[in-house]
Amino acid sequence: MNIHLSSHHLIPLDFKSLVSLPNSHTWAPSSSDHHPFPDSVPVIDLSDPNATPLVRRACEKWGVFQVTNHGVPMNLIKQTQLQTHRLFALPRDQKLRVLRSPDGFSGYGSARISDNFPKLMWSEGFSMMGSPLEHARQLWPRHHANFCNVMEEYQKEMKGLAAKLIELMLRSLGLNNEDVKWLTHPQSLLQLNSYPVCPDPTRAMGLAPHTDSSLLTLLYQTTTGGLQVLVDGVSWAPVYPTAGALVVNVGDLMHILSNGCFKSVVHRAIVNKVHHRISIAYFYGPPWDVKISPLMKLTDHPPLYQPVTWKEYLGYKATHFNKALELIRNDGGEIQAN
Ligand SMILES: O=C(O)CCC(=O)C(=O)O
Numbered sequence: 001m002n003i004h005l006s007s008h009h010l011i012p013l014d015f016k017s018l019v020s021l022p023n024s025h026t027w028a029p030s031s032s033d034h035h036p037f038p039d040s041v042p043v044i045d046l047s048d049p050n051a052t053p054l055v056r057r058a059c060e061k062w063g064v065f066q067v068t069n070h071g072v073p074m075n076l077i078k079q080t081q082l083q084t085h086r087l088f089a090l091p092r093d094q095k096l097r098v099l100r101s102p103d104g105f106s107g108y109g110s111a112r113i114s115d116n117f118p119k120l121m122w123s124e125g126f127s128m129m130g131s132p133l134e135h136a137r138q139l140w141p142r143h144h145a146n147f148c149n150v151m152e153e154y155q156k157e158m159k160g161l162a163a164k165l166i167e168l169m170l171r172s173l174g175l176n177n178e179d180v181k182w183l184t185h186p187q188s189l190l191q192l193n194s195y196p197v198c199p200d201p202t203r204a205m206g207l208a209p210h211t212d213s214s215l216l217t218l219l220y221q222t223t224t225g226g227l228q229v230l231v232d233g234v235s236w237a238p239v240y241p242t243a244g245a246l247v248v249n250v251g252d253l254m255h256i257l258s259n260g261c262f263k264s265v266v267h268r269a270i271v272n273k274v275h276h277r278i279s280i281a282y283f284y285g286p287p288w289d290v291k292i293s294p295l296m297k298l299t300d301h302p303p304l305y306q307p308v309t310w311k312e313y314l315g316y317k318a319t320h321f322n323k324a325l326e327l328i329r330n331d332g333g334e335i336q337a338n
């Protein structure tokens, strides 16, 4: 499905002014909503001597895990959370001053994946590629320094942790950083998500089911849960907020790189009636123009995917959404890129 909506769908609702769900935001329940999953996403302590095999198992079975003892200062996470609330608490017309352009990466707006669904989501977001200075100046002409410092520091910490986790994932497969030399210049995007209090959460969708296009995503979801992952294609397992933990999602590019060994996890965010939920997602990937393909050492069976750059892959994702991986699969996507 690829429904191209006009750019006004980039503009989130004025959530505060609504006492009921408008039809544009009312979703039919899906059959998997009735299959809650009893097991829960693994939590891995990075200081555990067994962390490497635990990471491998989590990536193969789930495509997602939580990490504790990750070394990112809790105070910085709290500051980032505070600045995120500060941004979304701004009056709507002020946030609309920094509206993301339809094909842009930075700024305020509805979820990028909105174009692929017939209904709209109960959320708003703010994305940053590199420094947020330009937008922050428009949001707070005089008081933007704190926001910028915190977001830049957070990106720096996430970059270090992402590199560490990639190394761990590679090591778990018998590989090392020499196999991904191009990762000395990673590319990343920081995305703040806001899910306002919702009058009818069972019929609304915070963020519709998707996989991330990154190599990996590091997500902080505060103490208000809402993230769910799809297990075996039929059941939604909640990812319970765990004090100080960060959620690690395997993204599509890591699935490709691992020649299908690691799952890229399908996930979604649900909303609730009581708490305004925020989450902070850091997407980490290769430089835009580097071709990613299954690592040769893992191709004891033929490579499953054709080489693709992150930029090209995002293009496929925009046109074919959850069929994008099929499109570059060697054993025959029937779909043709257009
Ligand atoms: O808010 C969440 O828990 C999920 C966010 C997410 O999946 C994303 O930003 O890609």
Ligand SMILES: [Fe+2]
Pocket: 210, 211, 212, 267
């Ligand atoms: Fe995601």
